[in-house]
Amino acid sequence: MADIIQLLPDHVANQIAAGEVVQRPASVVKELLENAIDARATIIKLVVKDGGRTLIQVIDNGTGMSHTDARFCFERHATSKITSADDLFQINTKGFRGEALASIAAIAHVELNTREGQAELGTAIKIEGGTVASQEFTAVPEGTSISVKHLFFNIPARRNFLKSQQVELRHITDEFHRVALAHPDIEFHFFHNGSELFHLPPASLKKRIVGIFGGKTKEKLVPVEEETEVVKLHGFICKPEYAKKSRGEQYFFVNNRYIKSPYLHHAVVSAFEGLLRADTHPGYFLYLEVDPSSIDVNIHPTKTEIKFDDEHTIYAILRSAIKHSLGQFNIAPVLDFDQDRNLDTPYAYRDKSAIQPRIQVDTGYNPFKEDSAQTFRHSSRERRPAAEWEGLYVGLESKMSEETSFSSVHLESEANAPLSFDPLYEDTETQLTSFQLRRKYVVTTIKSGMLIIHQNRAHQRILYEKFLKMATFKEAVSQQLLFPLVLSFSRSEMSIISDIKEQLEMFGFVFEEMGEEQLKIAGIPALVAENEVGIVMDELIAEAQAHGDQLDTSPADLLSRTLSKALAVKTGTPLNEASRQSLVNDLFACREPKLCPFQKPAYITMAESEIDKNFN
Incomplete structure (x- = not known):
């Protein structure tokens, strides 16, 4: 039998790897921005056209690359971040696999211009579909500029799966937010179709959050800070009254790397227990610093999922720290059995002595003396109101006849009185056509039985x-x-x-x-x-x-x-x-009454025979 297993060509292997690393234009943006950060850049510019379909360009003022490194960076598994397998457990950089640029170059037109600080000339490289079209020395500024054009030009099927320009731009913006929030000390510029969407100068973390999400965000933030031997935690959570229907403003960063963690998210939600409205989600910007050897970031191609050695301890610390911040800043109600604030002395009266109440007594008053009794009766008549209350009852006895009894007294009709609930019957003979069950279901009768x-x-x-x-x-x-x-x-x-x-x-x-x-x-x-x-x-x-x-x-x-x-x-x-x-x-006047818009039953019927079975 002939051998059937063979090695894949490099361009095919790169396209397969690109399917894991590059899912859409936002994936390219993430990889290029992280490379610029690893190059110790202080100013990074992101230029996008047509939602990333036509152009994605990242310009930085980092260390740049030599002529040889500029060529080798597009080879598969070529990286300067690690040299042995042990380095995988001491990673402090963004990229380390050496797959990103090779995968991007396999499915796009790439132009790279780079120069090291001490070099007189830089390097310009053009790659089309994984093939190097040209490489030459050129005069370029210090740093690196990489342009990715016509993404998925050689994979039409993948290009057809891309969404509209607005949708792809939103995904790119999300990736930009994640990188910018992780590094508030770096200046970022974001341009789309010639207009600047974001200009974020170096600032504190709080100012960086406000710069991205708007000035109204400042009043929403509550600081969180905790330092233990296991994890160092800092960041901000949003006040419960600003919880939203969407999950947009939820960010976890571990060692300045954005991650997704449903387990840690559950810790945050449990800390807000009892403070959120139904179907709302809290916002948070939480930064965790742990020992790099205690986590594994090499479990997902996009590096957005990591594994902790002791995630249960981190869960407990995170939940406790958030609860502490909510109580410390009077966001959550606190019970204090030792002190009643209603009994606190106002600050202005702390140094004042108490004033004893004074009672004036007429020591010469004697109710048995005639002049005193007259004075009392005179004062009582002066206090009586002008309209004598006894006058309200004058003639009342004459109006009521001897035949009058309680049976003839007319009372307000109970039917006209407001009711706090609907009666089951309009009167003693006529039954209502429907009633409400648990304020959730409307129950009514039909010819065959019952409708719920x-x-x-x-x-x-x-x-x-x-x-x-x-x-x-x-x-x-x-x-x-x-x-x-x-x-x-x-x-x-x-x-x-x-x-x-x-x-x-x-x-x-x-x-x-x-x-x-x-x-x-x-x-x-x-x-x-x-x-x-x-x-x-x-x-x-x-x-x-x-x-x-x-x-x-x-x-x-x-x-x-x-x-x-x-x-x-x-x-x-x-x-x-x-x-x-x-x-x-x-x-029942609708065209499709059986189901709600989300394809769930809107009603059920119960036949009379089905009800009878329960009584057999």
């Missing part, structure tokens, strides 16, 4: 079809606001709103002004209450971040589902008879 409707999901289906009809036929009704609403968002959130602005206008939103961090709304859909606009916008942003890819294919459907979810009647809301009947009628 999930009030939240049913209302979602009703609103979903209304919003979808508005967007399809452009029949949205907008109510103008007397005073425009001004809402504050981060720059990344504002970019999402600008992407869906046209679709939101089809639903009835009217935007008067859109700034970098503020949004002014002059009109809202008729189905949206004014006090719910902020909640609706947070829900829209959260869904756009989670399912942004659907904005390219079916934006009206995504926004209709999001609006219906945000505005539907919630579980726990009491419904009167008219509301219950309207819910039933509107649900």
Whole structure:
């Protein structure tokens, strides 16, 4: 039998490796920015065109490379970070695999210009699809400039999987945020299509966070700091009242490397237990410093997942530190059984002595003396009000006849008195057509038995079809606001709103002004209450971040589902008879009443025979 196993050619192996390392333009941005940081750059510029499809360029003022190193950096597993397997457990740099540049060069056109500080001339290299097109000496500034053009030009299938320019730009922005937050001492510039999106000068961590997420973020932050033998922790958490529907502002950094850790995230959420609204997520920017030998960063190609030697201890320390910060800054309620603050002496009265109360007594008063008794009666008559209260009862006896009894006294009808709950029966003979169970289900009878409707999901289906009809036929009704609403968002959130602005206008939103961090709304859909606009916008942003890819294919459907979810009647809301009947009628007037917009049952039926079985 002939041998069938063979070695893959280098260009094929590089393309396979590129599938692991380079998933989209944001992956290229991450690798290039990390290389610039490893080169000890103090100023880094990121230039992107068309969401990274046309150009991704990173310019730094780092140490640069020699003529030979500039050529070897594009070879597979060529790196200056490690020399032996033992070095994998003492990693203090960003990149160390030696796969990034080789993988990028295999699927794009790459141009590299670099020069060391002491060299008179630098090196310029051009690579197309893994093949070196040219290499020559040239005059370039100190540092490195690398340009990646026409990503996935030789893999059309991968290029077709790329999303729209706005979606890819959001992913690039997320990677830029992660790198910039990890290194507040480095100056960053971010350009897209010729316009500067971010200019972040060197600053403290708090100023770097505010510079990225906007000035409103400053009032949200609560510092966290703890130092132990296992881990050194510092950073910030966001106050519970600023928790959002989306998971956007959640960052973990271990030794200045961004990581994803569901286990540590659970520690943060458990520390906020009892302080968050339902379906909201806390924001945090937490930095952990541990011994490099106690972690393994070589378990994932993108290096965003690491393994701790003692993650249970880190979990407990993280949870305890956050709880301490919440209590220290009076964010969480604290019980103090030793002191009652209501009994504290005000600061202005601390040095003053107590004033004894004085009582004036008429020692000569004698109630048995005639002059004293007259004086008492005279003073009592002076205190009596002008309208004698006895006069209210004059003639009352004459109006009531002897036949009058309690049975003839007319009392207020109980039917007219306000009720705190709906009665099961309108009267003793007629039964209501529906009732509410646990403020969650609407139960009514049908010919075959019983119908049980999930009030939240049913209302979602009703609103979903209304919003979808508005967007399809452009029949949205907008109510103008007397005073425009001004809402504050981060720059990344504002970019999402600008992407869906046209679709939101089809639903009835009217935007008067859109700034970098503020949004002014002059009109809202008729189905949206004014006090719910902020909640609706947070829900829209959260869904756009989670399912942004659907904005390219079916934006009206995504926004209709999001609006219906945000505005539907919630579980726990009491419904009167008219509301219950309207819910039933509107649900079965829908084209697809069986399921809610998220493909979950909106109602179930229970036949009479099925009920009878339970009584056999």
